[in-house]
Amino acid sequence: xxxxxxxxxxxxGIAPHITGRQVTRVIVRNPNLRWKVPARxxxxxxxxxxxxxxxxxxxxxxxxxxxxxIVHLGMSGSLRVIDASAPPDKHDHIDIVxxxxxxxxFTDPRxxxxxxxxxxxxxxxxLLSKLGVEPLxxxxxxxxxxxxxxxxxxxxxxxxxxxxxxxxxxxxYACEALYMAGIYPKRAxxxxxxxxxxxxxxxxxxVLNDAIAAGGTTLRDFVNGNGEPGYFKLHLNVYxxxxxxxxxxxxxxxxxxxxxxSTFYCPVCxx
DNA sequence: AGAGGTACCTGGCAGC
DNA sequence: TGCTGCCAGGTACCTC
Numbered sequence: 001x002x003x004x005x006x007x008x009x010x011x012x013g014i015a016p017h018i019t020g021r022q023v024t025r026v027i028v029r030n031p032n033l034r035w036k037v038p039a040r041x042x043x044x045x046x047x048x049x050x051x052x053x054x055x056x057x058x059x060x061x062x063x064x065x066x067x068x069x070i071v072h073l074g075m076s077g078s079l080r081v082i083d084a085s086a087p088p089d090k091h092d093h094i095d096i097v098x099x100x101x102x103x104x105x106f107t108d109p110r111x112x113x114x115x116x117x118x119x120x121x122x123x124x125x126x127l128l129s130k131l132g133v134e135p136l137x138x139x140x141x142x143x144x145x146x147x148x149x150x151x152x153x154x155x156x157x158x159x160x161x162x163x164x165x166x167x168x169x170x171x172x173y174a175c176e177a178l179y180m181a182g183i184y185p186k187r188a189x190x191x192x193x194x195x196x197x198x199x200x201x202x203x204x205x206x207v208l209n210d211a212i213a214a215g216g217t218t219l220r221d222f223v224n225g226n227g228e229p230g231y232f233k234l235h236l237n238v239y240x241x242x243x244x245x246x247x248x249x250x251x252x253x254x255x256x257x258x259x260x261x262s263t264f265y266c267p268v269c270x271x
Numbered sequence: 272a273g274a275g276g277t278a279c280c281t282g283g284c285a286g287c
Numbered sequence: 288t289g290c291t292g293c294c295a296g297g298t299a300c301c302t303c
Binding site for chain 1 (some may be wrong): 294295296297298299
Binding site (some may be wrong): 032033034035074075076091108109110111112151152153154158259260 | 274276279282
């Protein structure tokens with residue numbers, strides 16, 4: 001379920017509980033995630049202290065003085081801090097156990113998530129080195145999108161979902177941001193004005209920040225929860241609303257396919 | 272270089 | 288109830 005706001009909410013939820021804690025061991029029950037979890041993980045991480053939990057795009061970085069664990073939640077992954085003695089469920093693939101008898105538990109039914117370990121500066125890792133700008137940073141602005149899209153025929157929705165251009169805008173927030181900016185998702189990226197891109201960036205940041213703020217209310221669910229962490233359901237205007245009236249003009253919301261993904265939009269409000 | 276398709280995997284749901 | 292087919296919030300990698 002994780003889009004960037006959920007990843008950031010996860011980061012904020014787990015960071016206070018694992019920062020400064022020493023890893024006593026790492027239990028890998030199923031290493032077959034999107035990429036094989038390295039067999040050396042337990043040997044390399046045990047004894048290390050977590051110095052911090054940071055985020056780059058949708059990747060979470062657990063840093064120690066000797067290396068960094070790079071975690072991606074994929075489509076169905078989640079991280080929770082639990083009592084280390086809690087019996088694992090079917091999809092609880094990894095436990096990073098700490099010296100306070102608690103553990104960071106990685107759960108992922110679809111196993112599209114991943115965990116890498118690197119001893120080098122993590123931003124040099126092949127997964128991170130080519131990522132585009134952070135969507136909540138000043139580097140993500142109308143001028144940037146305008147410049148990078150010149151001459152491109154790709155649909156604007158696919159442009160803003162391209163992680164090498166801007167990292168962390170997933171299908172839901174791409175749909176919502178384009179609706180809020182009044183841009184037709186199939187518009188060729190190269191044919192959109194700088195002014196429109198400025199608006200698109202503004203509403204993208206707004207929708208992401210609103211979602212992160214909403215996620216703040218669920219932070220406690222990331223610690224000692226019995227079930228799934230409480231991902232939040234933000235108010236959505238178009239995503240999943242096929243056939244329902246647009247809140248602005250009452251025209252039924254339409255659903256199309258773009259690059260094997262569902263796109264939702266209002267045919268009147270988005271041009 | 273850019274664009275498009277494929278692959279990874281399980282669970283939930285609609286329809287029969 | 289049980290089967291089949293389809294869909295799902297991600298993204299690297301391959302080919303053209």
